[in-house]
Amino acid sequence: MGIGSVGGLFCMNNGSWISGFNKTMEIADLLQTEVWGILLGLRLAWENGFEKVLVQSDNKEAIKRLNATKSDSDPCILVRTITKLRNRGWMTDAQWIPREVNKFADRLAKLDNLPNYDVIIFSQPPECLLSLLDFDLLHSL
Template identity: 60%
Template sequence: MLWARYYSECAPVAALAQHVSPNPLNWQRPSPGWVRLSTDGVALPNTGIRPVGGIFRADDGSWILVFNKTIGKLCPLQAELWGLLLGLQLAWENGFERLLIQPDNMEAIKRVSATKVTSDSCSLVRSIAALRCQGWAIKTQWIPR
């Protein structure tokens, strides 16, 4: 819970301060009726263990649900994919019909958005693809951090 609070209150400010771009991206509420999912994985110093987590927010910006889980020793891409998979599973279980996913890892987005995702060598990518094919609307937007 503390990680989610830090992530929602402090991390976006720090990320925006470090992000140098002619078009900086500020957090925006999702369109009415949409739920926003932000996911991330972090590395614990000297261990290689990467907890993953995320936060769901309603279209008015309020918190709906937060989650975190320590998966084990992972590479950064695996941590991002685990965060997406767990977030999608929770979204489906909670009946969120319109979901805006905003991860900060472009490689994860490319992998789960590829045209031949069902034949991807990574089982996490195939599991994410199976969830995305359920009867719901999902948009993906990269958030640089």
């Protein structure tokens, strides 16, 4: 096991910032890291009363497993946990996106908060990422 981090952001349909998160954790592999990030993001979305959530990830295997018809019997307990969470009274979808489109979430995951293992919530985009967010907003229009 190694130490890694996960991160993500919540945006409106037009790409404007709602909030973001980051967490350092012990991880085994890239798929596990991605699925942990998705689980954490969905838990935060549920706790904050979001009714519609589009999960986007640049990890094809994670999205494939989350969208599988038998995801509730996936060998990975994290995938099964996400499936149970997605089956609550809200709408969720999971979609693969290219890595180039996922730069902001990737940078949030890589923010250095070692050795803090708590979830860090960003109500505003971290200043070091503002130019990247502006770039993403311009190119999503």
